[in-house]
Amino acid sequence: MRVGLEPMRDLAARLGDPQKSFRVVHVAGTKGKGSVSALIEAALGRAGLRVGRYGSPHVERVTERISVQGHDVDEPTLARALNQALDAYEAARAAGTPAADATWFDLLTASAFLIFREARVEWAAIEVGLGGRLDSTNIVDGEVAVVTNIELEHTEILGKTRAAIAGEKVGILKPGAVLITTLGTDDEAGRVLQAKADALGSRVKRTRVDASAPIAEINLALAAAVLGELRRKEVTGRSGEPVGAALLDSAARAAARLPGRMERFDVEIGRGRVPVVMDGAHVPFNIGAVLRDLALAPELSSPCVAIVAIAADKDARGFVAELAKRASTVLFTDLPGSSRGRSPAELKALADSLGLASEIEPDASHALKRGLELAAQANAWLLVTGSLYLIGALRGAVGKAAPTPEEAGAAPGFSRAPVGGSG
Structure with missing residues (x-):
């Protein structure tokens, strides 16, 4: 774990501190960060504001991480910004200043900020990459901070308890900013958030949605709370009307759809079709909620x-x-493009101990073919989950085999990319 933000601050300073050119909603949490950020982006865009969004990880293309006005940046735009960031990095190496230790994520984050400045973005929804306190994004001065939820993840980096992890994630909260969360003071992680807010003189606003509510409903409640706070700050849209939760209409929700978040397809196989859902859930509480x-x-x-x-x-x-x-x-299959995956054999042993039928297919594409066959035979549906890396490796093949919702005659809500996913 990095010990400070000096490399990122130095890198940004060499680029003219582009993060100071726009206002920020900063979003942290175990799950839901991406969907909440996308909803905020879409709603403010509906108000006629110039909006950017920065998120991670990507599913298929790195350009997915940076969005302006609801559209992923193109490769030439990202390349130009990356070259600027790399020039600053090389200058820091020559001078021996902290940015010489900048990471790839630092460079990409700085590139996003450069792109937002060039595009004259007014507001940006910035999603934390990992944790919060020491995350590359934490050089921004977020006027609203969101901590969606807290569960055990990245425990070797963030801490072994929910309270410890909460301490890292609430590190994005700045003095006087507003904190929005689902967690109350009856929760150990929620108490950590409240204590930090008290220390900084920050107000805490909690959503009133039950934890057992659908994921999409929780995400919408968080985004609505953000818009409510912006309304309190007298933020107005291009027409002069105050922003607010009413901006989260069906058009905004449709625009906020992200790949790999409860994303549904109908895949043709033989004379029939198999429903396929792709979701990047990777912690127990989240896959439970998705199911x-x-x-x-x-x-x-x-x-x-x-x-x-x-x-x-x-x-x-x-x-x-x-x-x-x-x-x-x-x-169970290997984690595509990574050496950090659990072995399929180890996962099968876990399934065996739970009485769950399982097979090993190390190659992800072969696993997809086999999974579709098994689902078709059993008149079942297919779920692809556990990692966005897996989703990214298989999404193209699934999409090619799936007709559009119109071709499929899909019922409302059954689409290739529904709103309100788990990411």
Whole structure:
């Protein structure tokens, strides 16, 4: 874990501190960061404001991480910004200043800020990469800070308890800023958030949505709370009307759809179609919530076949235990493009101990083919989950095999990319 933000601050200073050219909503939390950020971006865009969004990780293309006016940046724009950031990095190396230790994520974050400045962005929804206190994004001065939720993740970096992790994530809160969260003071992590806010003289606003509510409803409540705070700050849209939760209409929700977040496809196989859901959930509480929400759709109420790859630092036993409640069979595969994945053999042993039928297919593309076959045979649906790296490796193939919702005659809400995913 890095010991300070000096490399990022030095890098930004060499670039003229582009992060000071726009106002910021800073979003942290275990899950939901991406979806909440996308909703904020879409709503402010509906108000006619110039808006940017920075998030991570990407699913298929690195350009997904940086959005302006609801559109991913193009490769030439990102390349220009990266070259500027690299020039600053090389200058720091020559001078021996802190930016000589800048990471790849520092460079990408600085590039996003450069792009926002060039695009004359007025507001940006900035998603934390990891933790918060020492994250590269934490050189911004967020007027509103969001901590969506706190669960055990990256414990070797952020801490072994929810309270410790909360201390890292609430590190994005700045003096006098407003903190928005789902966590109350009856929760150990929520008490850490409140204590930090008290120390900084910051107000805390909590959503009134039950923790068992659908993920999309929780995400919408958080985004609505942000817009409510911006209204209190007398932020207005291009027409002069105050911004507010009313901006989260169906058009904004549609614009906020992200790949790999409860994303649904209908894949043709033989003479039939297999419903496929792709979600990057990677912690137990989140996959449990995803499965609970998906069960509300009649076409997804039956047991599923799952394709799973999980990083080595995740709670694999807890994750597989949640899957065992809804999956009939799980195919364990290698984590594509990474050496940090749990071995499929280890995951199968966990499934065996839980009485869950499973197979090993190290190659992700072969696992997809096998999963579709099993789902078709069982008249089941297919879930691809455990990592956005896995989603990124398979999403293109699934998309090519799936007709558009119009071609499929899909019912409302059953689409290739629904709103309000888990990421």
